[in-house]
Amino acid sequence: MIYPGNGSAGFGAALTAAPAWGDRPFTTLGDFTGDGNADIARVESDGRLMLYSGNGRGGLASPTPIGNGWGGFAQLIGGIDFNGDRKTDLIARTAAGDLLLYTGDVQGGCGHWAATRIGNGWNALSWISHVGDFTGDSRGDLVALAADGRLWLYPTSGQGSWGSPMQIGYGWGSFTAIFGGGDVDGDGAQDIIARSGTGDLLLYPGNGRGGFLSGRVIGAGWNVISQIG
Numbered sequence: 001m002i003y004p005g006n007g008s009a010g011f012g013a014a015l016t017a018a019p020a021w022g023d024r025p026f027t028t029l030g031d032f033t034g035d036g037n038a039d040i041a042r043v044e045s046d047g048r049l050m051l052y053s054g055n056g057r058g059g060l061a062s063p064t065p066i067g068n069g070w071g072g073f074a075q076l077i078g079g080i081d082f083n084g085d086r087k088t089d090l091i092a093r094t095a096a097g098d099l100l101l102y103t104g105d106v107q108g109g110c111g112h113w114a115a116t117r118i119g120n121g122w123n124a125l126s127w128i129s130h131v132g133d134f135t136g137d138s139r140g141d142l143v144a145l146a147a148d149g150r151l152w153l154y155p156t157s158g159q160g161s162w163g164s165p166m167q168i169g170y171g172w173g174s175f176t177a178i179f180g181g182g183d184v185d186g187d188g189a190q191d192i193i194a195r196s197g198t199g200d201l202l203l204y205p206g207n208g209r210g211g212f213l214s215g216r217v218i219g220a221g222w223n224v225i226s227q228i229g
Contacts, residue, residue, distance in 0.1 A: 001225075002058045007186040009203055009218050015058035025227055026052075028130075030079035030088040032104060041078065041090075047071035074123070079130045080140040082118070083160040097123030101160075119162070125152070129229065131180030132190035135210040143180065143192065149173030153210055168211055179229030184218075199223030 004012040024042055029051075032039040037054035042063075044050055049067035052060040070076075070092070077091040087104040092115070094100065099119035122128070125144040131153075134141040139158035145151055151169035156162055172178065174197055181193035181203070189208035194215070195201055201219035204212040222228060 004058065005182070005184055009185040009216075011219070017058060018052065018060050023226055027076040027078045027090075028229065029090065030130075032078070032088050032090075034087075041066070041076065043070045043073070043076070045071070075128060077128055077130055077142065079132075080142070080156070081158075082140070082156060084139075084158040091118070093122050093128065095123065097121050116160075118160070127175075127178040129179040131192060131206075132182060134180075134190050134206055136189075136208040141210075143168070143178065145172055145175075145178055147173075151178070155210070166210060176223070177228050181229070193218075193229065195222050195228060197223070201228075 002015040002017045006012055026040045026042045029039045029041055031037060033053050037056040039054050040052050042050050047069050048065050049070040050063040051066045052063050055061060073092045074095050075093040080089055081087060082089045082091065082101055083103055089104045090102045092100045092102065097120055098117055099122050100115035101118045102115055125146055127145040129143055131141055131143050133139060134153060135155050139156050141156060142154040143151060144154065149170055149172050150167050151172045153166045153168045154162060175194040176197055177195040179193055181191050183189060184191045184193065184203055185205050187205065189206040191206045192204040192212060193201060194204065199220060199222045200217050201222045202215040203218045204215045206212050
């Protein structure tokens, strides 16, 4: 289901993007194909990575295979231009905690598919998500939840490397989902959305400088949805 934002921290009527989707997790990719529309990807049970191109009207095109052997990854993180070439990249986390970068080519694929390791030790973190330009420096950033409930921001240099990580929150261990929601409230800054154990959806408005304001509830009953974001 697609829940269109209304630009003021609310949602429009839900749209069915793909019927009979099943319970396999998906990965948001940003505009991976370069056509101006947001896309998603899914790893099938046989390890194929399938691209579902957005049509710009809340629907998805028929899937296209763009890779094989992706079944062993613990998580995929899409939507970020990590190397600064203005093409959306895909980051994969291995079970051992390595982060691998697959660079995008705006043709609906990932360049030459040769992975570059850009981090290690990330198996101690969960709910890793791209949060857009959270620090206000025009570069994409990641947030990640540690086992002790601390929330960390991982800024990027925009040239294929990391800035210094920063702790930006604590006590987040009770949330069942944490992800970058874009500019949900329409104030020009990127925001974080979290789901509580009781199914409440909370908005944490970004301040555009790597922090956020107090959270507020923007929805209820979201615990019946298997994946958000």
